[in-house]
Amino acid sequence: MSSLTLSNSSNNNVNDLVPLDLLRLNLDTKVIVKLRDCRELRGVLQAFDSHSNLVLSDCIETVYKLNENTDELEVLEKNESEMIFVRGDNVLVLTT
Amino acid sequence: MLFFSLFKTLVDQEVTIELKNNLKLTGTIKSVDQFLNIKLDNISTPESHIDEDGDVVYLNNPHFAGLKNLFIRGSNIRYVHLKKSLVDCNLLQDAARRELSIEKREEK
Numbered sequence: 001m002s003s004l005t006l007s008n009s010s011n012n013n014v015n016d017l018v019p020l021d022l023l024r025l026n027l028d029t030k031v032i033v034k035l036r037d038c039r040e041l042r043g044v045l046q047a048f049d050s051h052s053n054l055v056l057s058d059c060i061e062t063v064y065k066l067n068e069n070t071d072e073l074e075v076l077e078k079n080e081s082e083m084i085f086v087r088g089d090n091v092l093v094l095t096t
Numbered sequence: 097m098l099f100f101s102l103f104k105t106l107v108d109q110e111v112t113i114e115l116k117n118n119l120k121l122t123g124t125i126k127s128v129d130q131f132l133n134i135k136l137d138n139i140s141t142p143e144s145h146i147d148e149d150g151d152v153v154y155l156n157n158p159h160f161a162g163l164k165n166l167f168i169r170g171s172n173i174r175y176v177h178l179k180k181s182l183v184d185c186n187l188l189q190d191a192a193r194r195e196l197s198i199e200k201r202e203e204k
Binding site for chain 1: 116183188195199
């Protein structure tokens with residue numbers, strides 16, 4: 001909510017925004033993170049750094065498996081974690 | 097440095113670390129460094145885990161039987177499961193914003 005007001009005043013220009021600013025704007029909101037090995041996390045973004053290490057709270061991890069016959073994703077496993085640190089080298093994309 | 101600082105506050109607390117080879121280890125953090133290498137004490141492994149083929153794998157891995165403490169190379173870590181009560185969310189969010197603005201200033 002207050003992330004915009006806390007930022008540098010020079011950030012009013014869109015050109016000053018770096019990709020990591022998008023993460024900053026998503027702090028304290030629910031995000032979907034796609035990871036390596038067909039994994040996906042849904043949780044509230046609490047922290048990130050330039051390696052895209054993340055901390056998510058109230059997080060649900062879903063592990064998928066690609067069914068090669070039908071080309072569909074099957075859910076293999078669902079895990080919950082109240083607070084999870086994710087090492088950045090697993091992260092593929094982050095979206096809301 | 098944000099997560100290095102975070103893990104330093106978690107020294108002597110119990111966490112569950114999930115490695116990229118699907119091994120899960122529960123133990124007490126004894127020390128941590130800037131690469132997020134972690135020394136874990138009093139480790140135990142949960143009994144089972146389902147692998148990518150849907151098979152149950154028993155993770156009381158014989159390689160870890162009898163081990164009490166170990167050093168984990170940070171690059172092998174996938175997740176660290178934390179207790180919510182040990183983390184101050186507002187502090188963490190502010191620290192993340194601050195860290196980004198510091199980095200941007202350094203770039204200029």
